[in-house]
Amino acid sequence: MKKETNHKENKKQKPKKHGKLIFGMLIILIAGILSACAFFEKNAESESNEKEFIQPPPGTVQLYHATEDSIEPDEELYQLKQPDNLTATIEELVEVMKLDNNISIERFSIDEEKNVSLYITRGGEVSSEKWLLNQAAIVKNIEELNINKVIIVLIDADGNEISTATYSDASFYYYQ
Numbered sequence: 001m002k003k004e005t006n007h008k009e010n011k012k013q014k015p016k017k018h019g020k021l022i023f024g025m026l027i028i029l030i031a032g033i034l035s036a037c038a039f040f041e042k043n044a045e046s047e048s049n050e051k052e053f054i055q056p057p058p059g060t061v062q063l064y065h066a067t068e069d070s071i072e073p074d075e076e077l078y079q080l081k082q083p084d085n086l087t088a089t090i091e092e093l094v095e096v097m098k099l100d101n102n103i104s105i106e107r108f109s110i111d112e113e114k115n116v117s118l119y120i121t122r123g124g125e126v127s128s129e130k131w132l133l134n135q136a137a138i139v140k141n142i143e144e145l146n147i148n149k150v151i152i153v154l155i156d157a158d159g160n161e162i163s164t165a166t167y168s169d170a171s172f173y174y175y176q
Helices: 002-052 086-096 128-143
Strands: 064-066 071-073 103-110 116-122 150-155 161-167
Touching: 064 128, 071 128, 086 103, 086 128, 103 128, 116 128, 128 150, 128 161
Parallel strands: 116 150
Antiparallel strands: 064 071, 103 116, 150 161
8 A cells, every 4th residue: 555655645746846847937938928028129119219310301401499498390391492502501591590589690601610600689588598599499400501610699789799609519408
């Protein structure tokens, strides 16, 4: 009878060994599935990010305008009429930029190092925040043309210089 008891005990032990083995394999399978899901989700996210940053067609620029608390891109890209002529392009951008009603770009100049000076009047009441946001939008628009620096010269109604400031692409990082 001892033999039967040992045989029965052996049978009881085998299912326990198989149960632990099956449980271990199940845990490994679940971990593999979760890893694969995370991998594919990451790849899908990076592909969608790549689609967002599509290079605009040649001769087009993305224009920006000031809102109450930031600068926003215009809804559509702007097609330049003379993209190879920097002076004509800046003149065109100056005409189509959406600025506060009390802010006006009167004239501009370009030096040999591709620095652009913009002579701007500010009439009426323009808050310092609104002025800063409009400057950020102006600089971002002009820098679409691969300009070295943008110099904003604030002038009064008679054309007298009030202040001058030089900006680069990092000057308004907070608002972008």
